[in-house]
Amino acid sequence: MAPRIATSAADAVAQITDGSTVLIGGFGNAGQPMELIDALMQCGATDLTVVNNNAGQADAGLALLIKERRVKKIICSFPRQSDSWHFDEAYRAGEIELELVPQGNLAERIRAAGAGIGGFFTPTGYGTLLAEGKETRIIDGRGYVLESPIHADFALIKALRADTHGNLVYRKTARNFGPIMATAAAQAIVQVDEVVPVGGIDPENVITPGIYVDTVVALGGSN
Amino acid sequence: MTTYTPEKLTRDEMAQQVAADIPAGAFVNLGIGQPTNVSNFLTADQGVTLHTENGMLGMGPVATGEDIDEDLINAGKIPVTELPGASFFHHADSFAMMRGGHLDVCVLGAFQISEAGDLANWHTGAEGAIPAVGGAMDLAIGAKQTWVMMSLFTKAGESKLVKELSYPVTGLGCVSRIYTESAVFELRDSTVFVRSTHGISFEDLASRIPVALERA
Known part of the structure; x- marks a missing residue:
């Protein structure tokens, strides 16, 4: 089924309810769907993972959701930054739960969810604090840790362009988590600069096939 | 043969040594901090391709002026440029590339390294510190070779090359080479070899480092 073309960012996120698990794309500000996050803030959903x-x-963006205590739990690889003061405050106050995951394991757990994988053994993190309590196995002499998929109710993603079938292309390193997050959520909501008619994206260049995309909103060019 | 120079290496000289040791044509990931400086000493004829774990091969120098593009950043979230032949890919591919052993060399900073090549560089373990790991654990164990650049001694004068880590582990048995201002070490065959010393004799070095050292 072709994705719904939402009329605004607020319309795009209207279905997100309290207690949802939400994948949010972006690495730093590159690929962060700022307008969708702002709309999520406005829509009032809380108790989010x-x-x-x-x-x-x-x-801005995710930092404000945390500031307003709308996020009960965050799963991430790198929470502490020079400008992560809202997270730092919430964390020190014991008002947000943190699940810290090595970046590659985070990506693979998201990928696994979208690919129907029930779990995987990874060498990353073996023998470290982040593997404590997890099943381990020695395979061909090397230590591995069992990691589980991360499924979500929603994904909020920023891409460069969509066609009306939901096929997506991204821009440079803003691609980062977008393609895998689109696969791992029950509902993938994508903000793009523009929506073009079918045929407007060369099939050879499609990065995320439209099958994964549920809602698209065009917000005009940022570049 | 362990070589000797009378002066300690400067940070630029350390970066220059690392750059000179990177094999021609290698795919390389340079960690945040001192390792980033290595890129300034790679020569065009080396044909080295830089990987950044946020999804790019063929990363060019830091972007300035009109070249700054917020969609084109490195793992330190600094705007960079792309070189001809560059490619972009998503995060799972980027880390699969690393974990799958396709990168030749990864250069990282460290808090401590054990004689077995165990690396600590993500967390001081200090009370109240907010932990953040990023790609450190993936980088440590992913590339064919993991090299470290660090100062050899803490401010209090203690060796960061230790028998066993006292800081939390990033990766076990992963480091094969250590570049410091005072010496360059090679870890192989369960032995710590000293390739060179700088501003310190092998004997004095051996007296300050709590692990058995061999001349290279």
């Missing part, structure tokens, strides 16, 4: 590489920067 958020998956992102970081835990918000400065006073």
Whole structure:
């Protein structure tokens, strides 16, 4: 089924309810779907579990969701940054749960969810604090840790362009988590600069096939 | 043969040595901090391709002026440039590339390294510190060779090359070479070899490092 073309960022995120698990794309600000996050803020959903590489920067986007205590748990690889003051405060106050995951394991756990994989053994993290309590196995003399997929109710993603079938292309390193997050959520919501008619994207260049995309909103060119 | 120079290596000289040791044509990931400086000493004829774990091969120098593009950044979130032949890919591919052993060399910073090549560089373990790991654990164990650049001694004068780590582990048995201001070490065959010393004799070095050292 072709994706719904939403009329605004608010319309795109209207279905997100309290207690949802939300994958949010972006690495730092590159690929962060800022307008969708702002709309999520406005829509009032709370008690969220958020998956992102970081835990918000400065006073925008994810950082504000955390500031307003709308995020009960964050799954990320790198929460502490020079400008992560809202996360730092919430964490020190014991008002947000942190699940810290090595970046490659985070990506693979998201990929696994979208690919129907029930778990995988990875060498990353073996013998470290982040593997404590997890099943391990020695395979061909090397230590591995069992990691589980990260499924989500929603993904919020920023891409460069969509066609009306939901096929996506991204821009440079803003691609980062977008393609895998689109596969791992029950509902993938994508903000793009523009939506073009079918045929407007060369099939050879499609990065995320439209099958994964549920809602698209065009917000005009940022570049 | 362990070589000797009378002066300690500067940070630039350390970066220059690392750059000179990177094999021609290698795919390389340079960690945040001192390792990033290595790129300034790679020569065009080396044909080295830089990987950044946020999804790019063929990364060019830091972007300035009109070249700054917020969609084109490195793992330290600094705007960079792309070189001809560059490619972009998503995070799972980027880390599969690393974990799958396709990168030749990864250069990282460290808090401590054990004689077995165990690396600590992600967390001081200090009370109240907010932990953040990023790609450190993936980088440590992913590349064919993991090299470290660090100062050899803490401010209190203690060796960061130790028998066993006291800081939390990043990766076990992964480091094969250590570049410091005072010496360059090669870890192989369960032995720590000293390739060179700088501003310190092999004997004095051996007296300050709590692990058995062999001349290279």
